[in-house]
Amino acid sequence: MSLPARPYWDDYQQLSPAQKVRVLRRYLAHRVVDNEPNPITGSPCWISRHRKADGYGEIKFKGRSLQTHRLGVVLTGRYDDPTLVAHHVCERGPDGCINPAHIRMVTARENLLTSTITLASINAAKTECDRRHPLGPDNAYVDANGSRQCRVCARRRTRHHRARLVLARHTAEYDAAVARGETPDPVVIRMKPTTPTELPPVPAEFEPFGVFTEESA
Known part of the structure; x- marks a missing residue:
């Protein structure tokens, strides 16, 4: 998802009251309200009827393709800083959610780390590397x-x-x-040998190997 070259806010403020009403009506006509509330936000997502290949909603206005979810930010009176990313708190941006109550304007780094589905956030939550070495302040x-x-x-x-x-x-x-x-x-x-002197503990969910009893034989 690319960032817009200029904020929608500036163009929106130049519209007449009648034009702003038409934009709002078109925006609301693009939505399909989910029947169930989103488990993260507690309110239903609004899924865009017209979506791009990446899944995000798209709306045309005056020959310009607009990101529907960013337009929703402007329609609720918030400035859409073009240097910031529209973060979907509901985690359904690729599914086309355009509910402005589910969107926060954040930096690109915060967007990656706040999300629970991005690779960056998954790696940031790790406490061990792939070889089971602790990723504490002394080792990372x-x-x-x-x-x-x-x-x-x-x-x-x-x-x-x-x-x-x-x-x-x-x-x-x-x-x-x-x-x-x-x-x-x-x-x-x-x-030099690289085998660790102490092997990591076996996860609790695994049964011990080589332990047999008369009942299991």
């Missing part, structure tokens, strides 16, 4: 791209990268020696 850091990283895993990747460089250099030297008719020693790269 933020890289140049703004992503949270695990220091233990970063050191492991660095060791492997350096080992590959050493292997490539020794392999090149070995091949060069063979080409000269020599018989060099085999290339051997020794790395």
Whole structure:
């Protein structure tokens, strides 16, 4: 979903009272009110009748394609800052919700972290990396791209990268020696063991392995 080049608010304020009424009527005609309230907001979503390929509602006005949910923000007397993102509290933006009561204007970062369905918010809620290392303040850091990283895993990747460089250099030297008719020693790269001294605990939902009783036999 792209941001508009200029706010709808400025164009809306230039309309006459009669034109504003027509815009409001067209906006309300675009909605289909859900029968059940949204479990997050407690009020029903308004689903747009006309939606784009990404699922968000679209409405035409004076030859301009408008995002219906952002237009709803303006119609409720709020300024639609073009540098901000219209965040759907109901989590049904891609489903075409245009209920202005479900929309807050937030920054792009807040939109990603506040949502419960984005990859950024899911990763931000993690307390462990994929290798079960804790992502606490002593082990986690933020890289140049703004992503949270695990220091233990970063050191492991660095060791492997350096080992590959050493292997490539020794392999090149070995091949060069063979080409000269020599018989060099085999290339051997020794790395420190990376197996953790303590394995992570087995999740409680898994049954212990190798435990059998006479009743289960």
